[in-house]
Amino acid sequence: MSNRSDAAATRAAALRSSREKLPVWGFLGEIGALLQQQQLILLIGETGSGKTTQVPSFLLDALPRADGQLIACTQPRRVAAMSVAKRVAEEVGCDLGREVGYSIRFEDVTSDATLIKYMTDGVLLRESLTEPDLDRYSAIIMDEAHERSLNTDVLFGILKKVVSRRRDLKLIVTSATMDADKFSEFFGNVPTFKIPGRTFPVDVMFAKSPCEDYVEAAVKQAIQIHLSYPAGDILIFMTGQEDILATCAAITERLDEIGDKVPLITVLPVYSLLPSELQAKIFDKAEGGARKVIVATNIAETSLTVDGIKYVIDAGYCKLKVYNSRMGMDSLSVFPVSQAGANQRSGRAGRTGPGKCFRLYTEFAYNHELLVMTVPEIQRTNLGNVVLLLKSLGIDNLLTFDFMDPPPQDNLLNSMYQLWFLGALDNTGSLTPLGRKMVEFPLDPTLAKMLIFSEALGCVDDVATVVSALSMPTIFYRPKEREEESDAAREKFFAPESDHLTLLYVYLQWKKNNYRADWCTKHFIHVKAMRKVKEVRTQILDICKTLKMRIETCGTNWDQVRKAICSAYFQNAGKMKTVGEYVNMRNGMPCHLHPSSALFGMGVQPEYIVYHELVMTSKEYMQCVTAVDPEWLAELGPMFFSIKQQGETRAEKRAKERRDKQAMEAEMQAYLESQQAKARADVLERLSAGASAGGSAARQRIVTPGTAGAHRRGSGGSNGSGGSGGSGSSCGSVTGGGGAAAAAAGTGERSPVVFRGSTGRVGSGGGIGGSSARSQGGLTPKRTPRRFGM
Structure with missing residues (x-):
């Protein structure tokens, strides 16, 4: 017992010492004095300055607050909200979820005793629906504002009004970039406090010529650093999970081939879907003095700070969500990083001492081909959720909403059009009763529509399971060198007419086997993903109960579930062209069944299908496909489809x-x-x-x-x-x-x-409708409004 208390005291002393070394520590008093005079301030400090961890805990004692009030700190990413909350809980000396907690979509680790609450910006945005003035918070810190996520940009406009109504609310906007004038001007020329950095010089080296394969180039560079350069951890920036895992595997494999004389090395991946306990390993010291190689997405640019990084390898790319007009939906696509992002990446190497940054692109590309700043998400993505939320807040004229960078009008109108054909908006652009219900669910509008429509079909319980499973990237896993075995296990669950029903069947079988972990392992199913599906499902059904929806199951009458799926995805309908290939019925684009689909390789394939999303690889592959009856398309999507009436001239x-x-x-x-x-x-x-x-x-x-x-x-x-x-x-x-x-x-x-030949588009004034167009045959492409392009 004594040894345990001594270890805890040593740990607390080490934490205190590391906190006092942070650049922000010596300026907390000045920040508090400025907040006594000002209601809103802009805090500029480089990543690693300590503003995310130290400012909220300092404000607990520095600012007056009423009983029950909290301090909120928003983060643009789930991983950052969870990891920062865990760190601050350690520093404060409490269990996570007590005085310090976090809240992300479908996961709330807080209690009545919570005083500091880290959350994603989307969570605070949804809280503003039920509590417009956010009275439960005495101070709100909008962290990483420079990332300009979609929810952050909407929160800017909402909080600007809240601050004017609540004179007791303190708002602190933090940014890691020096573009302070724009933020300050937006909020009315508020004062800016700059935290002096402690960065060391970083030697930036460019590639002599463009590299053809950035994964291969990054692997070679990492091995060269490990074998030739002094001690210091390596941080590699990659685009996403697939590239990260390929890079980790290649580095490990190449070093194993070299032999036992290679110095010790630990390769660690970091991406948003990685379990939190594995993410936490990047902060731990490697065993035996090994060099750490961390392969991460752009989350490590600003949201996470890892000590000991001396070398940075920048592949020069990142994934951004962009509306794809051809696909009719948002897609994650790979784009060159911006100059601001590249500078953030190189700065990671100079936190604890002089460092080096190896850019896998040329200096000419940096100066002449990269954008200066990343285009804000609000100007490049579908705004369906934003439109729905703002309409529910009573903002009828969206063009008058106070955006820092207004989205293109075509984006707003196209989003309204999509909400109109889902039934969330009426012909005047106002919320329908269905739309008001859809706002209550923290889901994509299409999934919310599916869930609400299922009540009339008596299958809310079943559709809630499908929706919950769709919130996970995948519930199946396919380990290397066991692909055939895992594929065979997966095929046992296939529902021949639907991938959505396959997800439902897996959950029902897991439930039948008492939610056992060993059952999941045996059938190559992610047990943690299934547990998350169960949690999400419980929360969705709780919302359904709040809305007084009848929660019923259709038993084995799964046609009802397929019809509910069709009610949400009729705009993604396809008609069979050849075996395995379909044509999108709205725009004529060819799309293919993915080899992992339950419908792939069937003897008789359905003539009509709907799909959840398209994935662009070597072809346009449909993800999560369900067979539908043509009569359903005409019934549920009458603005697009009709059944030819016999005898009608x-x-x-x-x-x-x-x-x-x-x-x-x-x-x-x-x-x-x-x-x-x-x-x-x-x-x-x-x-x-x-x-x-x-x-x-x-x-x-x-x-x-x-x-x-x-x-x-x-x-x-x-x-x-x-x-x-x-x-x-x-x-x-x-x-x-x-x-x-x-x-x-x-x-x-x-x-x-x-x-239908009607364009059915949104007029430039914003009502639903549009100009006349005449059909030249059975399939007529709909006019697509001009959208932002990168």
Whole structure:
């Protein structure tokens, strides 16, 4: 017992000593004094300065707070939120989850005693839905703001308003870059406090010529450093899990081939899906004085700080989420790193002493081909979740929301269009009852739609399992040199008509075997992934109970589950072209069954399918595929598909579509008139207020949506009905304007399911609808709005 207490005291003393050596330690008093005078400050400090770990614990004693109030610290990444919380809990001397805890999606490690709460920015964003003024927090620290994640950018606009309403709330925005002016100006020229760094010189070396294979080049460079350079750990930046594991395996294999005379080395991977106990190994000292080689994603640029790094190998690439207009969804793609990111990477080598950075690209590429800063996520990704959340907060006109860098209008409109065909928005761009329910789930809109629709089919319990399994990258594992054995084990669970049902069947069998870990190991199933599926499923069903949804199972009537899946993914429908190959019914893009799919290699393949997502490798492969009936597509996606009516003439079909169009335009006209009246009243009120304040407001030019002063784009058309090359009247509001979905004249002789000829796009004014287009056959590609390209 005495030895244990002595070890704890030694550990506490070591932690205290390391904290006092951090650059921020000597400036905590000045930061506290500045916060006594200011409500909002900008804190600039290089990664490793200690601002993430030391500032929250300092604020506990430095700032007044009411009983029950916490200090929040947001992180853009799950890994950072968990690892930092664990470190601060050690420094404070408490168990994780007591005074210091963390909260990420589907995992909350906090208690009633928690005073410091680390969380992902998405968690705080969702909390603002139920608590608009965030009264439970006395101070909020927005850490790593320079990363400009999608949720962080939305939080900027929301917290800017919260601070103006709550004078007792302190907001600290931290950044590791020197681009402070932009942040300061956005928040009203707030004061900036710079923490002097303690970085040492870093010798940056460039490649003489571009490398063809950055994995191979990184492996060779790491081995050369290990065999030729003095002691010091190595940090290698790679793009993602696949490249990281390949790099780790290659380094280990090559050094084994050299022989026993090679100095000791420990190779450690770091990526977001790695279990937390394995991630923590990068902070531990290697046994026997071995050199550590850490292979990481760009999470190690700023979010994690590892002592002892002396050498950095920069492959020059990173993965970014970008909206792919061809696929119709976000995809993780590899892009060159920005100059700012490259500088952050090289800085990792100079934290504890002079270091070296080996860039696997040329100096010319750095100076002339790399972007200065990474494009903010809000300007390159689908904004469906953001639109849904802002609409639920009562922000009807999204163009007026205070974004630091406004997203392209086409991105907003396209996201609204996707929410419209899912049923979350009505023809005027307002939230529907279904949309309000979808906001309650911390899920992608398509998954939330699937879950809610399943209630009418009596299979909420089953679909909750499918949705939970889809939140995991995979529940199967395929170890090296045992691929055939693992594939055979996986095939035992295949549901021949659906990969989604395969996931459900695996869970049901695991449940039948009392959730045993050895059962998972025997069948090559990730036991930790399955436990996570179980946790997520419990949380989803708790939300369903809160919404008073009937939680039922359909038993073995799995057609109900397939129909629920179709209700969410009808926009990702495919029709069979040849064996193993399908054609997307909306854009004509060929897509293939993945060899791991339950449908791959079937004797008789289904004619119609829907898929969860596309993965671009050598081909466009569909991930998680389910066979569907064509009648479901026409029933659940009537804006895209219809069943050809026997005996119906083309003239009768056009007349019916004209009537539908006129009815929708009449509805939009009434909505526009009400909006115009409201806007005019607002103008009069502002003018009146401006006159009383000295007339300054009266001098501003205010354009009323829908009036003659509003900007028009394209060849025009009344009230957004669209012209022959334009997008109708711009109403100055994402929620107003836009015409009805246009008429179609598709013949559709080749298939009982006909793709509608209407573009069904969003007008530039933001209403749902768009310009007229005529079908030239059974399959007509939908016009895709211009989007941000990199």
